[in-house]
Amino acid sequence: MEPKTSIVSSSSSKPSNPNPNPNPxxxxxxxxxxxxxxxxxxxxxxxxxxxxxxxIILASSVIPESLPFSLRLKSFESSVGVSRKAFRLGKFVQxxxxxxxxxISSKEELLLSILAYGGEGLYxxxxxxxxxxxxxLIDKKNLNSLQKISAWCEFIGYIGSVSLKVKELRQISxxxxxLLSTREISMIRGFGYADEEExxxxxxxxxxxxxxxxxxxxxxxxxxxxxxxxGKGMLSAPLLLSSxxxxxxxxxxxxxxxxx
Numbered sequence: 001m002e003p004k005t006s007i008v009s010s011s012s013s014k015p016s017n018p019n020p021n022p023n024p025x026x027x028x029x030x031x032x033x034x035x036x037x038x039x040x041x042x043x044x045x046x047x048x049x050x051x052x053x054x055x056i057i058l059a060s061s062v063i064p065e066s067l068p069f070s071l072r073l074k075s076f077e078s079s080v081g082v083s084r085k086a087f088r089l090g091k092f093v094q095x096x097x098x099x100x101x102x103x104i105s106s107k108e109e110l111l112l113s114i115l116a117y118g119g120e121g122l123y124x125x126x127x128x129x130x131x132x133x134x135x136x137l138i139d140k141k142n143l144n145s146l147q148k149i150s151a152w153c154e155f156i157g158y159i160g161s162v163s164l165k166v167k168e169l170r171q172i173s174x175x176x177x178x179l180l181s182t183r184e185i186s187m188i189r190g191f192g193y194a195d196e197e198e199x200x201x202x203x204x205x206x207x208x209x210x211x212x213x214x215x216x217x218x219x220x221x222x223x224x225x226x227x228x229x230x231g232k233g234m235l236s237a238p239l240l241l242s243s244x245x246x247x248x249x250x251x252x253x254x255x256x257x258x259x260x
Contacts, residue, residue, distance in 0.1 A: 047080050052243075109167075112163045116160030119159070158217050209255060
């Protein structure tokens with residue numbers, strides 16, 4: 001199973017940083033990189049990229065299975081997968097806090113928030129025991145059942161997450177149309193509209209990031225569905241799932257990079 005990014009805004013997946021660096025392009029690269037690597041999700045997503053890049057190479061048969069490097073690559077991919085689970089220790093707490101602080105204005109939003117944050121939170125909670133089982137600290141006899149429960153929780157979380165983000169995208173589109181109307185009126189009257197332009201730029205960036213987050217959720221949801229079905233079915237082809245995993249990892253890395 002793969003961890004999600006934060007549910008609301010970008011994984012993923014919690015609300016985006018309210019005070020992002022206003023001039024990220026002006027930051028020193030190494031200082032920016034240090035800040036990125038100091039974040040749990042930053043290191044986790046780099047590991048995710050390396051894992052799914054390895055899985056794509058293996059699934060595409062670029063390297064013959066008979067070569068020793070192919071065996072080493074399989075071992076590397078498996079080790080990275082177990083290592084990534086350690087990054088989920090205690091991560092369920094962020095979903096508990098997100099649900100507590102969610103701005104809920106209707107019963108529909110309450111239900112979707114419970115599905116999104118509750119599903120993801122339970123997923124992270126169960127994944128702690130999956131990691132302990134794979135690490136050999138607890139008995140592995142219940143490992144398959146734990147992984148199945150984890151997959152269902154994750155998939156349910158993505159249903160709620162995508163639904164919430166679609167609602168947010170509709171609201172963003174409405175806000176964008178209002179700003180366009182305001183800008184047009186200002187232009188007709190000969191007033192300055194620099195403020196409206198800046199608001200539009202930020203709103204469109206937010207809209208883009210939200211769309212990327214939805215794409216990421218679909219990619220991760222596809223992998224969760226494959227885990228539920230034990231890798232059976234048309235949507236469980238190794239190369240397709242590996243590509244979905246890499247796409248999700250790249251989107252997460254981009255979101256985390258611009259937010260730190």
